[in-house]
Amino acid sequence: MPEGPELHLASLYVNKMCNGVVFSGPVIKSEVSKNPEVPFTCEAYRVTATSRGKEVKLTLTPIKSDGAPKRGAKAGQADLPVDVVFRFGMSGYFRFTGEDELPKHAHLRFYTREKPRRVLSFVDARRFGSWAPSGTWQPDRGPCVMFEYQSFRENVLSHLSDRAFDRPICEVLLNQKYFNGIGNYLRAEILYRLSIPPFVCARTVLEGLEPDDAFKNEKPLKKEFTKETKTKAMKQESGDLLRLCHTVSLEVVNLGGKGYDPTKTDYSDFQAWLQCYYVDGMKNVRDHNGRTMWFKGDPGPMAPKGSKSPKAKKRGKKDDDHDYTDKKKAIMSDSESTSMKKSVKKETPKKAKNVRQKEIVSKRGKAVKTQEVKPQSETRSSSRKRKSSSAEPAAGQQRRNRRVTRKDSK
Structure with a gap:
């Protein structure tokens, strides 16, 4: 996150790049930003910056033309300076570029009057930064450790x-x-x-x-x-x-x-x-x-x-992670292969155990079920065979008894 020194350097950057530059038109906010609009538009104004702790203030100062201001000026035209206070969040910074080189995450833009136009942008990829067109420093912040x-x-x-x-x-x-x-x-x-x-x-x-x-x-x-x-x-x-x-x-x-x-x-x-x-x-x-x-x-x-x-x-x-030399790749591949082998060796017996336990449980379950369901699930052929096998010893005994009675009768 930018700290006091970085925000002061950002203010120095704005003052250096915008020195002698005339800006014009409205301040444009990106559609995705949830920060407030800056209700400022002017035919000609300058931008300066100051810092205090973890805040940067941009001052938009209209350039007055010679003579008294015209009564027929467009509605919304600013006559007095407007301050916009920025807090950078995690990734905010200012950038001054050509209009055709506008940064991707430029969420607040100030356009110059020249042609081709240039743009001072507040860039914030993570969108944790904020701005307030209030013109005052946050009241709950103490004096700056550097300049106060x-x-x-x-x-x-x-x-x-x-x-x-x-x-x-x-x-x-x-x-x-x-x-x-x-x-x-x-x-x-x-x-x-x-x-x-x-x-x-x-x-x-x-x-x-x-x-x-x-x-x-x-x-x-x-x-x-x-x-x-x-x-x-x-x-x-x-x-x-x-x-x-x-x-x-x-x-x-x-x-x-x-x-x-x-x-x-x-x-x-x-x-x-x-x-x-x-x-x-x-x-x-x-x-x-x-x-x-x-x-x-x-x-x-x-x-x-x-x-x-x-x-x-x-x-x-x-x-070390960003060393992509051949030697490093070879070492990484060797270490990865050995670690994979170890993990496979360690994991397979556990899986086998689990599988065996599951098989035993499933077999037991099936065995119990077959014992309980046997009378219902028997086919006709198997029942006939069982009847015949159970009837065989009884029939043999009867034949023996008949033979004995015949002998006795003789």
Whole structure:
């Protein structure tokens, strides 16, 4: 999911691509999107963007012509700027293309006035993102961890009595009421750098911090982070979780984040920057909200019961699965064949047993039935044979008795 740094990079992308560009006409929504229509149309307007935590605001500013506005302007024409606030969900981003290169999942589109026209699109394949033409940030979100640092710090430390801080620190870090802009990969990296177990009470981690931070360094935005500057920053930041929420997010902005420039496909810099999230050798556990937490060492006393980390090398496994060399194929085929043989050997006796038992049961059932039904199912020939066989000994005895009586009479 895009986090604070990625949304800020998205706003920088919009400002870069739309600088000096004039847009015109209505804002078009796709038919499949369930988000609201943006009731805005104008003959000429500009688009600018700002970010705050996990939200991006597009401002549509009409370009006023010389002189007073015409009374005969078309109905619905905007005279005042309109703000549209976006939340990216799982897969949202902005893209600026030609009209003939419109992305497949472009759910909100702003068209330029030039010919051929170009389009600024909000693209969201999974459709978890949303927008609101309200012009205001969500009221239940706290100050931005990057660009409202002092307000963010005061907001957290002044509400430590809130029940929200009874929960594990890893879960509280995703609470946008206090940590607006922090997401799954940022919480893993922040806790890892401070060696804080993810499932310890948030209040115990935060209650010793001061509301006013003496270390206010905005330099990460202006210069690149080398190994030396990283180690210095980590020494200065040790122990202060709120400070790392600020500085680590700025590091990602400086790196270019996950590449929310849609034309970028190389994320090697970001992957090299990660120290914990999806890194081989790290443990992972699902928290009480079902979100995967990456960490090292002991999870802490508030970890979910029965929690395990069976996928500690998940990333390595994925890399192995995508190795399609001949050698890899041969190994995979050999292993598959041996596993198939083993499974067949193990399964066949069980099946044979079941079959034999069924046969025995069926035979017994048939035997019982034949014994019970024998008198009814006998044929005439078999009954005659039985009568004759049963009558034979009686007839022989009678003949013997006749012979004896004849002898006696003589």
